[in-house]
Amino acid sequence: MMDSARAKRYCDDMKKILSNFPAEEILGSAGRTIQTERTGLDALAAALENGLSEPFVRAVEALGSISGRVIVTGVGKSGHVGAKIAATLASTGTPSQFVHPAEANHGDLGMITRDDAIIVLSWSGETAELKGILAYSRRFQIPLIAFTSGSSSTLAREADIVLGLPREQEACPHGLAPTTSTLMQLALGDALAVALLESKGFTAGDFHTFHPGGQLGANLAHVADVMHTGGAVPLVPSGTLAPDAVMTLSERKFGCVGVTDASGCLIGIVTDGDVARNLGKNLVDQPIDAIMTRNPKTIAPTALASTAMAILNKNAIGALIVTDENQMPLGIVHFHDLLRIGVA
Template identity: 65%
Template sequence: MQGIPEKKQPDHDAAIASAVRTVSTGQAGMAALAEALDNGLSEPFADAVARLSAIRGRVIATGVGKSHHIGSKLAATLSSTGTPAFFVHPAEANHGDLGMITRDDAVIAMSWSGESSELKGIVSYSKRFAIPLIAITSGEDSTLAREADIVLCLPRAAEACPHGLAPTTSTLLQLAIGDALAVALLEARGFTPDNFKTFHPGGKLGANLTQVREIMHGEEELPLVGPGTRMPEAVMMLAKKRFGCVCVTDAGGRLAGIFTDGDLARSLDRNLSELAVEDLMTRAPKTIGPTTLAGAAMAALNEHHISALVVVEEGRPVGIVHFHDLLAIGAA
């Protein structure tokens, strides 16, 4: 095809050097952005968070070219973290989609140069109806910056493209400032893991955000024995409940220890009929609370190489969660 150079076998070392150069250039851009947030960019960023927190409607992200893709990602991240948002393409906005934007909304317009002509319609619309307009651009004196209520002016970092043409570092900085806005808004709203799960019910993420109390075996299923229980009785409880452990409670119903099938295996050379469960139990077992997330429970099982955790409230066992329970919901 005319204008496209012929394919040739890529050089191994040159490819690696290119990758390192691209990453290094991106790092330099991110460092410049961090420095800007410590200086002139800090106040408009805080103003943007305050303005977006105060709206009653939604955040409308818009942009063309690579900014279109970054804006779509920003809208998705905002929506999934408690700030309702969607993307409106400026070309479609000029052909009727402006009707999707209400006076209760706010617009985030993304353009590296700030001179994207396609944004003219949506910018004019926001000004006409006093819809807050936040610009993300590196063009401090650009048309977009002049029209915006708040300007998040990004540092003019070098692109990783050797010709300085393909958006690379610039899109990285747009992505980063968008994520920074989303996280700041998340924190301002007090967005919790429970809220996060509401918007992410499926897949591994949803499973890991499940609270233990939703999947634990309740008190009626607990393998409980009291103080002074003889080992033959404790072993029968171990076999009956099939959790691989028995909870030992004191006279007040608090967890005093745990006896596991591992403890039994290590004690087969002893005369179990002469022993009480206290003689073999672990006196400081690993426990979790009922609001612990499934992902954290799985991490605890893996860290301590155990198969079950006792769920306690105020020192009293209220449930038990087994490795298989976590696998069943997809937590891993």
Template identity: 60%
Template sequence: MSARPVSPASPFAPAATAGSLSAIRTVTTEAAALQALAEALAGPMGEAFERALASISAVTGRLVVTGIGKSGHIGSKIAATFASTGTPAFFVHPVEANHGDLGMIGAGDAVLAMSWSGESAELQGIVAYTRRFRIPLIAITSRETSALAREADERLILPRVEEACPHGLAPTSSTTMQLALGDALAVALLERKGFTPGDFRVFHPGGQLGASLRHVGDLMHRGEAMPLVATGTPMSEAILAISRKGFGCVAVVDGPGRLLGIVTDGDLRRHLSGDLLARTVDEVMTHAPKTIRPDTLAGTALDMLNSANITALMVVEDGMPVGIIHLHDLLRIGVA
């Protein structure tokens, strides 16, 4: 890669320091590389991308990602992204492959090999192995005439771009494109397979992400725990129900059990007067309150609570309350 002049982007120049100017140059250079990649995908690379996508989609075993140096580090991340989005995948280091790990690759697998130059000697063993046993080989490289590209069944040729390194040596823009192209393959496969948030949860049970993908029905309070009173109930009894159940509200239902409204702590404050206890819930309640279905994701429930500035939601099916979920339930499992 050729070096290029260090010229700060003019909008940032007046207040930028030497360090921030370098950072801006790096980011804008890598952004330009991604734009070049997008243009390639819209043009000459588009058909090759579709063929590579079809090849990976047809795999009955696993997608094996390999690469050496910085390409290897990027490949390891790409393999993890495939695996977490429904395409069984793992990374094999090409040197370890030459010392026995080729046995990890079998019939039904495909290999995604990454090398900017396409001439990495360490890849020769794994490339030869795929040719011997007719294992599909997909190459991500920048040189169409390279050894890797010549041997591959499908080749994704990255555009030649400037590295962000001022000497044109450290892989920066090139690895950014490799990472983005790997993500593009994984996301396209995710969409092709109809991968859902529920499927995603299976592979991400831990942490905040896993918590946000749980369903309200898994977390809600049911049965006797629900704060319910019948229409016409005096406010004196409703206040006791609010206190006993501990959710800061009570739902009002009709004879068949359909939800009519809700009385919250806020409603009590708004109607605070000398005759509050003599009134009925029908006079105080909020009609048509916000509700949620049991099959709603916990992350969505948190967004609803935050946007409405409330702390609890009645869980309803066919107009009937089946549970209640409180902000504390979501905080307890780590959604927020």
């Protein structure tokens, strides 16, 4: 470990080196990295159309048939990628957990049951820390899927299904830092998660169950979750005099008032803008029908909150009356309600 003086000298030296590194060389380095990693992804896509296709299908079938969880494990950068893959699987309807192989050797093997399946990530397939979890999977006949480029490695020999990754050049100029290799692991994990999602018929509603918080959860909320109902909905019957309808519009503070027919179905809407545009007319003795917009934009209570926001933005309006299939008003949703829960 460097002492503070040596650490300061090192930092100063690095600052001098970086200050002399032209911007075009920095951007050139970035471009080479992205291009090298893109080549790795192209190679992975090509493999999925050839030798990797059959084991990939078997892996999806195996993971989709278990009654337990998918256990993901790996060491170093492969472990970090594995943790992300486990999180993606769990959030898309496939119960999953990351187990670190070193911790597994000290008791965490008890987290793995015979109903589970194991995904092991190891670029070489010879990671020493994996021996315990490999032996455990073989002892209890737990399905084992390998992500590895070592086709003849210990991991490949022990695994039930081998997802062989193409050996492509790392983006690191020294060929040492895992870059292209970890990106391919991540992409293959995403491919598995999405294939499982689609094979299970996982819906946007299911997604909301696992993502109740944040912007994603807000976008997946339903209109029924945020709409105002009952006496809060600004409605007047057809034939209501304009001054009385404007009073309802003003009191409810949604910037609009819906007009209903004798059966209670929505037939029109009047907004603040409609009233302003007709101020020059004598509306005192006229029904609100005279200035209403017929067949207004509405939305179903089962629609997503993000859909409601899209309609509001597209039509430059502030609120939508929520109706059933017969145009019977059920509620109203305002763009402030959507912004409050985080819909963007």
